[in-house]
């Protein structure tokens with residue numbers, strides 16, 4: 227019997243409860259117009275429904291159940307202790323409308339976190355308000371726009387972005403009313419400097435350059451790039467989602483960046499996936515401080531207060547952002563300290579390079595150079611046998627691993643993007659490497675086993691587009707989709 231599918235166990239007449247015999251007069255039935263005619267629910271016994279939900283709960287794969295090398299997502303282990311801290315009543319039970327005198331501790335935490343994030347990134351001030359990386363990008367571009375307008379430089383309506391970029395980079399630019407100019411990568415995987423030089427005219431407001439880039443590579447031309455961008459009157463912005471590669475070792479400010487948005491839910495220990503909650507603080511140099519989204523926390527006469535910067539681009543959400551995520555980031559920073567942070571990025575980079583060296587004999591490595599926190603392979607060599615990256619990713623599930631990010635970045639054919647993070651042991655990395663090697667051998671000898679994978683999951687290959695557009699999240703959604711599929715009428719099901 228398949229415990230994952232309720233229709234398999236539902237039988238008319240089964241029930242999960244038994245009520246005692248009525249010892250009062252029965253109430254009158256509800257009037258007919260208040261009764262639903264269609265009210266289909268599965269009919270199951272109590273033990274069956276318990277097994278059903280228990281089986282479902284064990285299907286959820288997460289960092290707490292296994293290795294999760296989803297490139298660009300930094301799916302590292304988040305210590306449970308941070309949850310305890312965020313759950314302390316003084317943090318968890320504060321209300322956003324409380325008078326500030328009564329929440330000085332919470333404001334002190336925000337104040338110090340602003341400072342730590344500025345310091346880590348070599349910036350001058352930070353707003354904690356944005357609630358996701360993408361919203362942080364949007365906030366940065368609002369500031370870019372306001373900065374140029376404020377200087378009377380009104381024709382800068384373009385944002386330059388490399389072709390390796392994360393999809394949110396062009397999306398945020400368009401949301402903000404900018405036009406996107408894409409620059410290709412060169413043979414080394416860096417932004418093509420000559421092409422960049424050619425597009426950097428007086429209409430460009432900023433260059434968004436993820437560092438390391440989405441190929442996991444540090445662009446050694448960064449000083450020249452920063453010089454060029456500033457000479458042409460534009461700003462240089464980092465998508466700081468890849469901060470795990472630099473933490474404690476390199477500061478965006480020192481590289482010449484004017485601003486950066488962070489992902490506390492990637493780098494600073496908040497579990498993520500499934501859409502939140504997250505936090506995407508933005509850190510800026512002095513010339514952008516006045517435009518930061520409000521509110522900021524400052525200290526005035528020994529008291530912590532909220533302020534709005536002089537030319538603030540405004541509020542991005544109700545109240546102050548996702549406070550619980552800030553508490554976890556603060557706990558993480560205080561726990562690790564400066565030396566600990568350095569070790570985080572050192573190990574993240576070491577682990578990615580270890581995987582790169584061990585697997586490059588088996589998978590095509592488009593850019594054979596030292597990588598940062600993630601490594602991008604291509605499934606090109608396996609294509610000769612009709613095996614695609616998707617087959618490799620699905621087969622990994624049979625070995626008990628979460629697949630890496632696939633088909634991204636877009637400028638690598640059949641991309642396989644692996645980000646091991648710093649929290650995995652050598653044993654785990656070795657087991658994963660062995661699985662990848664076994665799969666490369668299978669692609670040579672028995673490609674069919676890859677085409678039909680995964681073999682051990684309750685459902686095989688999902689239509690991920692349909693899953694997003696027509697999710698069946700409960701029984702009635704499931705029943706109506708069955709009806710659509712089979713064309714059956716209510717009564718026949």
Ligand SMILES: *Cc1c(COP(=O)(O)O)cnc(C)c1O
Nearest residue numbers: 298299358359360392394465467
């Ligand atoms: C995850 C990510 C983003 C978007 O962050 P969200 O918090 O999901 O909005 C942007 N850029 C890069 C490089 C990322 O990895």
